[in-house]
Amino acid sequence: xxxxxxxxxxxxxxxxxxxxxxxxxxxxxxxxxxxxxxxxxxxxxxxxxxxxxxxxxxxxxxxxxxxxxxxxxxxxxxxxxxxxxxxxxxxxxxxxxxxxxxxxxxxxxxxxxxxxxxxxxxxxxxxxxxxxxxxxxxxxxxxxxxxxxxxxxxxxxxxxxxxxxxxxxxxxxxxxxxxxxxxx
Numbered sequence: 016x017x018x019x020x021x022x023x024x025x026x027x028x029x030x031x032x033x034x035x036x037x038x039x040x041x042x043x044x045x046x047x048x049x050x051x052x053x054x055x056x057x058x059x060x061x062x063x064x065x066x067x068x069x070x071x072x073x074x075x076x077x078x079x080x081x082x083x084x085x086x087x088x089x090x091x092x093x094x095x096x097x098x099x100x101x102x103x104x105x106x107x108x109x110x111x112x113x114x115x116x117x118x119x120x121x122x123x124x125x126x127x128x129x130x131x132x133x134x135x136x137x138x139x140x141x142x143x144x145x146x147x148x149x150x151x152x153x154x155x156x157x158x159x160x161x162x163x164x165x166x167x168x169x170x171x172x173x174x175x176x177x178x179x180x181x182x183x184x185x186x187x188x189x190x191x192x193x194x195x196x197x198x199x
Contacts, residue, residue, distance in 0.1 A: 022049060024096075028068035029055055031102035032094050036064075053084050063089040068096040078111050090116055 029046030033056050036044035043058030046066075056064040063085035067077055078093050085091040093111040100108060112120075121127060 024068050025049055025066075027102050028096045029066050031096075031105040032056055032064060032066050032108075033058075035105045054089075061089055063091050064094060065092070066094045066096075070098060074111060078113070081111075082113065 033044045033046045041059045044056050045058050047057055054063040055066040065081035081091040081093045095109050
């Protein structure tokens with residue numbers, strides 16, 4: 016495969032991922048193009064997407080890259096386009112997240128035993144974004160979802176909820192604890 020062909024394949028891969036994200040509720044998802052630092056797809060608050068379309072697999076290095084480039088509070092996600100998969104099959108491409116993130120997502124989806132809310136979040140918290148849209152809905156931030164303005168990606172709160180010392184971890188921007196600057 017020539018260098019130009021690889022570049023076209025990489026660009027088409029990023030465009031397919033961005034289009035899929037836009038279709039699923041991230042209307043500003045856009046590819047940044049090859050050679051830029053950070054997430055390969057912008058406009059996905061709370062997520063850091065690393066997109067690969069290469070021959071052979073190097074999941075360890077690629078996932079480490081996704082984790083390194085994720086900002087505080089972002090969920091690192093690796094999306095891999097395997098050989099033989101075209102842009103039309105984007106929904107079948109494998110994606111990889113750290114195991115702790117997967118477990119948290121499964122818990123939020125209702126699998127396993129319910130996780131109690133952290134101290135001070137026993138009641139639903141108003142979601143300013145929904146208030147601004149005039150719906151007046153409230154959101155239980157502990158059981159929210161990544162696109163709903165929650166704090167799933169808040170590593171400080173995850174560490175505290177798991178009984179680990181959250182010292183040095185920053186709260187996600189939309190985390191109810193972000194203004195307090197303290198762990199949950």
